Amino acid sequence: MNHCLIPVMSYPEIIMQSGKGSYLFDTSGKKYLDFNSGQFCTILGHSNVNLEKKINKANLNLLHTSTGLLSEAVINASLLINTLSGSLNAYSIFLSTGAEVIEFCLRYAKHITKKNGIVCFDCGYHGLSLGAQSITFAGKYATPTVSNVYTIPVANRVFSKRCIDNILFRTDRLLQENEIAAIVVEPVVSVGGMIFLSEYFLHELRCICTKYKVLLIFDECQTGFCRLGEWFAYQKYDVIPDMVATAKGVGLGYPVSLALFNGELIKYMDFSMTHYSSHQNDAFAANIVLAGIDFITKRKILTKVKQKGKYFLKALQRLTEKNKYLLNPRGQGLMLGVNLKEIHGVDSRVIYNVLAQELLENGIIIQGTDRGRVLRFLPDYLITQEDIDFGLHCLSECINGIYKAYDK
Numbered sequence: 258m259n260h261c262l263i264p265v266m267s268y269p270e271i272i273m274q275s276g277k278g279s280y281l282f283d284t285s286g287k288k289y290l291d292f293n294s295g296q297f298c299t300i301l302g303h304s305n306v307n308l309e310k311k312i313n314k315a316n317l318n319l320l321h322t323s324t325g326l327l328s329e330a331v332i333n334a335s336l337l338i339n340t341l342s343g344s345l346n347a348y349s350i351f352l353s354t355g356a357e358v359i360e361f362c363l364r365y366a367k368h369i370t371k372k373n374g375i376v377c378f379d380c381g382y383h384g385l386s387l388g389a390q391s392i393t394f395a396g397k398y399a400t401p402t403v404s405n406v407y408t409i410p411v412a413n414r415v416f417s418k419r420c421i422d423n424i425l426f427r428t429d430r431l432l433q434e435n436e437i438a439a440i441v442v443e444p445v446v447s448v449g450g451m452i453f454l455s456e457y458f459l460h461e462l463r464c465i466c467t468k469y470k471v472l473l474i475f476d477e478c479q480t481g482f483c484r485l486g487e488w489f490a491y492q493k494y495d496v497i498p499d500m501v502a503t504a505k506g507v508g509l510g511y512p513v514s515l516a517l518f519n520g521e522l523i524k525y526m527d528f529s530m531t532h533y534s535s536h537q538n539d540a541f542a543a544n545i546v547l548a549g550i551d552f553i554t555k556r557k558i559l560t561k562v563k564q565k566g567k568y569f570l571k572a573l574q575r576l577t578e579k580n581k582y583l584l585n586p587r588g589q590g591l592m593l594g595v596n597l598k599e600i601h602g603v604d605s606r607v608i609y610n611v612l613a614q615e616l617l618e619n620g621i622i623i624q625g626t627d628r629g630r631v632l633r634f635l636p637d638y639l640i641t642q643e644d645i646d647f648g649l650h651c652l653s654e655c656i657n658g659i660y661k662a663y664d665k
């Protein structure tokens with residue numbers, strides 16, 4: 258395949274040409290069921306014509322202003338988000354990517370608390386810009402990490418009640434002994450293995466943060482914008498964070514991210530530090546968010562995400578009862594995961610890579626995580642039951658074929 262792209266990763270030979278709903282089509286016309294809505298972004302499907310028309314019309318009217326000027330669209334979007342955010346009483350800034358919005362939250366957490374420390378968990382993924390990668394997987398990818406990052410280890414990535422109490426105890430001590438500005442946590446640890454954190458854990462974390470006047474930042478880059486059947490995951494868990502970073506789905510496939518700050522912060526904290534970025538609070542981002550909110554509200558998408566999520570989870574549970582190579586199905590809304598059986602002496606990544614290739618050849622796009630041990634499903638919110646059944650059937654067939662070679 259001849260191209261002039263910087264080789265930041267390896268790609269399969271297939272070249273995509275178009276998309277429609279839950280499907281992508283390659284240059285030969287072959288179709289692929291996209292179980293991951295792109296990179297979890299095209300939540301209302303690929304090339305949703307009604308939506309695109311609305312967005313294009315708004316963009317033809319106004320796309321961009323200088324950083325120091327506001328548009329009607331961005332004001333309206335911030336007011337709508339404020340209403341949807343409920344008890345958070347959110348104040349927003351519109352940015353472009355997940356890493357950028359995490360970086361923004363860290364910058365302001367340090368500024369408004371006048372403290373430097375940031376606490377994260379070693380299984381968290383928060384992006385790859387310098388600050389974000391310093392808190393991603395304990396700074397594993399950062400050379401060097403930024404200073405004053407404190408990582409809490411989660412042994413074997415297990416969040417049982419006993420492990421949680423241990424993690425909470427360590428967190429309490431860390432916050433007591435150090436100058437900490439904020440803790441960053443994903444309500445669903447996705448890249449780290451599709452771990453659905455308990456309400457108990459998130460509540461207790463909230464209490465510890467309040468006790469030591471440390472800000473609680475929810476990284477909702479994946480869970481935000483209805484993925485779990487609520488606008489934001491914090492609403493599902495009934496835990497009010499101080500800051501929320503969201504991205505991916507909020508942009509419907511366009512590069513849009515959003516930071517939500519608790520209204521209480523805005524009232525009582527020091528916001529004397531300015532922030533400039535060429536694309537902050539663009540009309541472009543607001544046009545997309547406004548179109549998304551309109552579509553989601555009018556078509557009752559929150560209810561649909563809950564219904565389809567339940568259907569998907571049941572189908573996944575039925576599959577794991579029949580297929581011994583799939584274990585521990587789990588999910589909330591349209592965010593689901595299942596473990597692949599590990600074979601003694603075989604690197605889980607090897608099996609996963611063969612499986613991903615085989616699935617692609619069979620027209621299914623699924624991503625693995627946690628070094629190939631877990632498959633994750635974050636489809637678009639309009640996916641049909643037929644497509645869920647079809648995709649899971651293909652998955653099961655491919656798995657049976659592949660494991661025959663390894664499970665002897």
Ligand SMILES: Cc1ncc(COP(=O)(O)O)c(C=O)c1O
Nearest residue numbers: 354355356382383384476478479
């Ligand atoms: C939870 C979480 N936070 C942050 C990011 C970074 O987002 P981006 O890749 O848009 O910078 C990601 C990306 O996968 C993510 O899953």
